[in-house]
Amino acid sequence: MCPNVRLRMIKFQPLLRQYWPTVALFAFLLASWQLAVSAGGIREYLLPSPLAVWNALWHGDTAWTQHIWVTTLEIIGAFFLAAGVGVALGVAIAWSPLIANALVPFLVFVNTLPKVAIAPLFLIWMGYGIFPNMLMGALIGFFPVVINTAVGLSQVEADMLDLGRVFNAPKWKIFAKIRIPNALPYILSALKITATAAVVGAIVGEFVASQKGLGYVIVTTQSSMNTSVAFAALIWISVVGLVLYGLVVLAAQLWAPWAEGID
Amino acid sequence: MIVVNKELIGLDRVGMTYEAASGPVEALAGISLSVGAGEFVSLVGPSGCGKSTLLRIVAGLRPAAVGTVTVAGRAVREPIPDIGMVFQAPILLKWRSILQNVLLPAELAGQDAGALQGRAQQLLDMAGLSGFGDKLPRELSGGMQQRAALCRALLLDPPLLLMDEPFGALDAMTRDDMALELLRIWGERDLAREARKTVLFVTHSIPEAIFLSDRVVIMSPRPGRIAADLKVDLPRPRTVELRASETFGRLSLEIFRALTGRSGAGTSA
Numbered sequence: 001m002c003p004n005v006r007l008r009m010i011k012f013q014p015l016l017r018q019y020w021p022t023v024a025l026f027a028f029l030l031a032s033w034q035l036a037v038s039a040g041g042i043r044e045y046l047l048p049s050p051l052a053v054w055n056a057l058w059h060g061d062t063a064w065t066q067h068i069w070v071t072t073l074e075i076i077g078a079f080f081l082a083a084g085v086g087v088a089l090g091v092a093i094a095w096s097p098l099i100a101n102a103l104v105p106f107l108v109f110v111n112t113l114p115k116v117a118i119a120p121l122f123l124i125w126m127g128y129g130i131f132p133n134m135l136m137g138a139l140i141g142f143f144p145v146v147i148n149t150a151v152g153l154s155q156v157e158a159d160m161l162d163l164g165r166v167f168n169a170p171k172w173k174i175f176a177k178i179r180i181p182n183a184l185p186y187i188l189s190a191l192k193i194t195a196t197a198a199v200v201g202a203i204v205g206e207f208v209a210s211q212k213g214l215g216y217v218i219v220t221t222q223s224s225m226n227t228s229v230a231f232a233a234l235i236w237i238s239v240v241g242l243v244l245y246g247l248v249v250l251a252a253q254l255w256a257p258w259a260e261g262i263d
Numbered sequence: 264m265i266v267v268n269k270e271l272i273g274l275d276r277v278g279m280t281y282e283a284a285s286g287p288v289e290a291l292a293g294i295s296l297s298v299g300a301g302e303f304v305s306l307v308g309p310s311g312c313g314k315s316t317l318l319r320i321v322a323g324l325r326p327a328a329v330g331t332v333t334v335a336g337r338a339v340r341e342p343i344p345d346i347g348m349v350f351q352a353p354i355l356l357k358w359r360s361i362l363q364n365v366l367l368p369a370e371l372a373g374q375d376a377g378a379l380q381g382r383a384q385q386l387l388d389m390a391g392l393s394g395f396g397d398k399l400p401r402e403l404s405g406g407m408q409q410r411a412a413l414c415r416a417l418l419l420d421p422p423l424l425l426m427d428e429p430f431g432a433l434d435a436m437t438r439d440d441m442a443l444e445l446l447r448i449w450g451e452r453d454l455a456r457e458a459r460k461t462v463l464f465v466t467h468s469i470p471e472a473i474f475l476s477d478r479v480v481i482m483s484p485r486p487g488r489i490a491a492d493l494k495v496d497l498p499r500p501r502t503v504e505l506r507a508s509e510t511f512g513r514l515s516l517e518i519f520r521a522l523t524g525r526s527g528a529g530t531s532a
């Protein structure tokens with residue numbers, strides 16, 4: 001028992017030393033918040049107490065599982081849609097100058113559009129459902145993937161390409177063996193941005209048109225003044241977002257361990 | 264099969280011009296050079312004299328503006344497969360193991376990489392990289408990476424080796440070691456002259472050029488022309504002691520003079 005305890009101490013002490021300020025600040029803010037609400041007489045519908053939010057997270061009338069599931073599905077769908085379309089467009093741009101000249105100005109134009117403003121159009125075109133919200137997330141998140149894929153594919157040493165030319169390697173082989181692995185760290189770095197953007201897109205989509213999902217929950221609390229539920233939904237959104245972001249970071253370390261510190 | 268002194272590389276009045284923002288720039292002019300099979304020839308010249316360009320013209324990677332280039336009797340108009348190239352940077356693929364990097368030419372050339380695994384391992388052993396085949400490039404020192412790059416260049420057993428300042432990025436000590444290593448791998452001790460590879464070696468270093476080569480070709484500043492072509496009369500296998508010999512010193516001075524365009528006694532800078 002004694003060695004076990006020691007082992008834990010050794011593991012936790014550096015962590016504790018590094019993160020105690022974070023924990024302390026967090027605890028202080030929570031305590032001030034609770035105090036402000038309970039002693040300061042702030043009304044519950046303006047700012048619910050941390051305890052009320054905690055209760056709303058686990059109890060209450062909201063069917064959290066269902067809403068979390070829908071939003072997660074939308075985010076994952078948006079992420080893979082953005083990743084797939086983004087990588088495909090990036091490869092196309094790097095493959096042929098003709099395609100690049102045709103696509104890039106158009107993509108830049110699409111990127112300058114405030115995507116949120118398109119959401120009502122999606123409602124007209126596609127109605128309610130998971131798919132339009134996925135599409136919104138993908139639309140917000142795909143652009144960095146296109147750019148980073150195209151850049152990563154072109155960031156190959158000229159000498160390396162000469163090596164390929166010496167052996168008369170066909171273009172697809174240069175892409176498969178040299179350019180695409182070379183672009184992988186760039187792509188994975190863009191996907192971290194996409195993971196965050198997909199969350200934004202899904203929630204925005206739900207704001208505009210939905211009957212399920214965490215964004216929908218937040219909108220409904222507006223009319224019911226059920227602020228603690230809105231806070232709880234925010235927390236669930238950030239939990240889902242963090243988990244997905246973490247998975248992307250993990251995938252990056254798994255698939256491109258040679259590319260530390262590229263971003 | 265190969266007759267001694269049979270010409271492997273032939274350059275006839277090769278010139279190269281490229282377009283710059285300020286107009287056309289003449290990089291090379293009137294380069295005529297013949298390199299025999301099994302010969303080790305160094306190209307020495309100031310920065311920007313077109314040495315590297317010349318190497319790429321021989322490889323068929325850049326077209327010559329004027330003149331003709333032949334390798335093994337065939338005119339070079341596009342990249343030719345029977346060469347191995349080593350550059351200043353090792354340019355190993357960082358996601359591949361050293362062994363997989365050495366096997367890359369086979370994959371690029373559409374050959375069976377699996378069948379060449381034994382040869383790749385043999386090359387690594389010869390280059391002193393036994394046991395490093397599974398490592399990633401970043402786990403090796405600069406000198407070891409460059410040795411791996413040499414193994415990669417030798418994988419398909421090309422008759423011609425083109426080396427573009429391969430030791431230029433290494434520290435002085437490693438550099439001298441690598442020169443000896445290169446001669447050993449080249450087969451200076453155990454191969455007959457005609458069985459050795461022909462090497463065209465670009466360098467900035469006069470001592471390195473003399474130590475390695477049968478001939479040193481000195482190029483003038485832009486447009487690059489051949490300023491001198493000196494035979495290195497030193498016995499093979501080369502030893503470190505030769506660096507202190509009278510011939511070595513005389514050649515150094517001759518090359519220095521040809522490079523700087525100075526003649527006579529007043530050579531001290």
